[in-house]
Amino acid sequence: QSALTQPASVSGSPGQSITISCTGTSSDVGGYNYVSWYQQHPGKAPKLMIYDVSNRPSGVSNRFSGSKSGNTASLTISGLQAEDEADYYCSSYTSSSPWVFGGGTKLTVL
Amino acid sequence: QVQLVESGGGVVQPGRSLRLSCAASGFTFSAYTMHWVRQAPGKGLEWVSVISYHGSNKYSADSVKGRFTISRDNSKNTLYLQMNSLRAEDTAVYYCARDLGGYCGGDGCYPRGMDVWGQGTTVTVSS
Numbered sequence: 202q203s204a205l206t207q208p209a210s211v212s213g214s215p216g217q218s219i220t221i222s223c224t225g226t227s228s229d230v231g232g233y234n235y236v237s238w239y240q241q242h243p244g245k246a247p248k249l250m251i252y253d254v255s256n257r258p259s260g261v262s263n264r265f266s267g268s269k270s271g272n273t274a275s276l277t278i279s280g281l282q283a284e285d286e287a288d289y290y291c292s293s294y295t296s297s298s299p300w301v302f303g304g305g306t307k308l309t310v311l
Numbered sequence: 312q313v314q315l316v317e318s319g320g321g322v323v324q325p326g327r328s329l330r331l332s333c334a335a336s337g338f339t340f341s342a343y344t345m346h347w348v349r350q351a352p353g354k355g356l357e358w359v360s361v362i363s364y365h366g367s368n369k370y371s372a373d374s375v376k377g378r379f380t381i382s383r384d385n386s387k388n389t390l391y392l393q394m395n396s397l398r399a400e401d402t403a404v405y406y407c408a409r410d411l412g413g414y415c416g417g418d419g420c421y422p423r424g425m426d427v428w429g430q431g432t433t434v435t436v437s438s
Contacts, residue, residue, distance in 0.1 A: 204355070235413070237424030239356070246428040247348075247356065252411055258426060290356050292424065294413075298358070299370055299420045300346070305355035 205230065205291055205303035212309040218279040221306045223291030224272060229301060231272035235294035238267055238276045242287045250289075251276060278308075286310040313337040313427050315407050320432030323397055333390040333407030333429055341365075341385035344410035346425055347392045349403035359405070360392065361422055363415035370420050375401075397436045404431040 206224040213219040223230065223238075230236055236254045239247040249258050251267035254274060264279045274293070278285055291303040319331040331347075347359040360371040360381040369381050380393040390407050408425035415422065 235421070235423050237411075239425075241356075246406060246430055247425070248428070249411075249424060249426045252424045252426070288355075292356075292358070294421055294423070298372065300358040300361065300422050302348075302356040302358055 203301070205293060205301060207289075207291060207303040207306045209304075210307045210309065212311055213281045214311045215281055215283065217281050218277060219281060219308065220278075221276045221289055221291075221308070223274040223276070223293075223303050225274075225293055225295075225301075226272055228297060229293040229295035230269065230274050230291075232296065233294045234269070236267070236269060236274045237292050238265075238274075239290045239292065240285075240287045241290065247290065281310055283310050313409075315409065315427055315429035317405065317407055317429040317432035320405065320434045322435045322437060324438050325398060325436055327397055328393070328395045329397060329434060331392040331394065331405055331407075331432055331434070333392075335388045335390065335409075338409070338427075340383075340388040344413055344415045344420075344422060345381075345383065345390045346408045346410060346422070347379075347381060347390075348406045348408055348425070348428075349401075350406070350431075351400070351403045354403075357403075361410070361415060361420055362390070363420070368415050368417055368420060370415075394434070397434075399436050402434060402436050404433050406431045
């Protein structure tokens with residue numbers, strides 16, 4: 202049950218766009234469309250931002266978008282805002298587990 | 312409103328047991344697959360266990376298999392996690408979470424993600 206691979210950190214300036222990658226295998230990210238992304242501020246519970254690769258729950262800003270190509274999923278945040286500074290986790294159904302998270306990415310808004 | 316509230320955390324010695332509870336409200340608890348997810352201090356999220364809406368099908372991470380048992384009481388709208396033979400590496404904040412609507416049955420479990428989370432309860436395993 203290896204974790205999905207995410208960059209440890211990314212950064213961007215307000216107004217810019219950033220993308221966080223999430224790399225798995227054909228047994229998880231590449232084989233199924235059950236990829237989701239979570240935002241977590243310090244000391245808070247995670248919040249669902251994207252599900253089923255590219256769908257946004259009601260109430261989530263359209264500045265957040267998701268996509269997938271092969272074994273890699275991506276979360277893009279456009280028009281970066283200070284409040285976006287947080288940890289982000291990808292996750293996916295996996296045939297061996299049945300669920301796995303990525304290691305997490307710390308987003309810094311410069 | 313839709314809400315999950317965990318309880319039962321605390322400080323426990325290695326090798327001992329603890330049972331966590333998660334009280335659900337604001338939605339039809341018996342219709343949803345439910346998860347436990349944990350987060351060790353300063354670390355990332357780790358999926359722990361999942362249970363089908365009726366409670367008959369359960370799956371767990373290898374790291375807790377044979378030690379932790381997930382269960383539910385739909386008449387009480389409550390999810391549980393029985394944790395036995397606790398180890399120092401089980402120290403974490405434990406979250407319960409509702410699944411988006413994936414299928415979990417005898418032929419396999421296909422979660423879709425977690426759309427509602429509790430605030431978490433802290434478990435510390437230390438002598």
